Amino acid sequence: MIRLQLSPITTVQQAQAMLQTAINVEFGTLPPYLYAQLTILPGTNAPAAARLRSITHQEMIHLCLAANILNALGGSPKLQPPKYPGPLPGDIGHDGKVLTLHILPFGKPAMQQGMNIEIPVDPIEFPQLELAASPTKAVTIGQFYDALDAYLKTLPATAWQANRNQIDDKQFFPGQLFAVNNYADAHKAIQVIVSEGEGASTSPLDFSNELAHFYRFEEIFRNQVLTASDSPQGFSWGAPLGVDYAKVFPAIADPQVHDFSKEPAAARMAQDACNKAYSAMVDALNLALNGDAAQLGIAVRKMFDLRMAAIEALHAPLNDKHKVAGPAFIYKKI
Template structure:
């Protein structure tokens, strides 16, 4: 499970720092999740594609909600593009050790990585499923991280909250799913959404909307089985095949940021450069949007589409080894 080092929260500045870490964790999961999603061959693996699309959309929503809380407390969100392979931003660990994330094409390894990221403290044992809960002594899960943050935010006076400061709304982005944070009640609701959709609870795999949390969605794809509701406890069991075919994916390399493009065909270099330009533009627009430039949000949405199209082109462009393609490297080039 991902574990964030939990330091005592003694001031609003401490809470702002925690929220910035949370924002970069949410943002840092997106390239690995998108790499797996986009590398699925068109027209195949529809159940897996649907699950991965839901996860990536919700991670983007979580990022915006965390930014709304930070803005309401007077902070200034900043997206920091990670390098892959490498750790997520902040003090991140897996069972007390640093968790190194990779860009992996659609397959069991990519799904296992998603499970490692989203794993709750006590994953539920379902029939056919036996998992050992590992506990680290100096670290906490993302859920526990947010719980500590929530407890501190609850103690703040009403005057600590700045109403309508740089809030991302659902007018242009994920209608009905993003909301402004103007007080503790709004922040508490946002935290509940983030934790529930990622980890669910210790007694159910379902989030607040009665949908499977991210960990269990990844587990369904990994196991190629549908987690099905049954009478009695634990309430669910592993049932029919989901219909996953890991062979139906683009032959993308792992960790394309490590590829030596000087040894690749011009078409592959050009395709990857176009992807880098699109990713950089999207990150720049999102940073402006998260800091009060409302017009940039619509621009960021369009640049997400541009990135998707550039990524698909990379996935369809052969490398020098014509049996392989690079896949989007998610490289950010600051101006």
């Protein structure tokens, strides 16, 4: 799971700041995860693509749930698009070192990066699985949320503002998203976020008996299905997943820092369309998370526009005819 620096929480304002950090982290994972997903060639790598789609969908749900908690505490969520390469908000890291994230096309490096982001404090070692020693100097987002949950539990009922700028499953992600109006709702939301990211301490499964994000990335990285077995851990690495890393668009890494001014007009136009859709999506989401419910539909349409623009970009060769560029996820105020 994502690693964040942990500070003692003694005030509602500090809890609001921690929730804003969590929102920024959840949002910051989306461009790297989406880039990996979008750069898979159509009609190939179906199991990997399905796993990446489920992860990105759940990260969006986590973002909304964290925003719901912040709104219920009287705060005002604000998406802050990060720059890549660069650290995610909260100084994610391993062994006390900040993790620099990149936007990478589908491949083993992108899957390893996903594992680095989502790693639990104590990854479960299954038969055949080899992992580096567990980090000791940083804290996981699970521990981060545990500390937040412990503080929220102490708040009186009057600290919660029911029905304030909430997004629920009637608006977004049917059956998966819910409003936060009190501590019980906030506790449930935190359990969902932590469980889906890192699983349980003794199981790779989340609360709905699905593999947590870290282990889904690991399945793709290893090209093996994590299967229930009679091993002491309850699971073993089994049949091939069916990953073919050759079936990928020849997309460049880190398109945010690429100089598109010298590229063909079609590539420049595609990037402009990607940035315009991404910026409009961010603006609409910011309004939606702060009570303008009508903006949620606009945000969803802009997500579709971004996907269409990304497809155009991935089919527009650069001067190096063997390379293309997916969306750079550059925010420009409209």
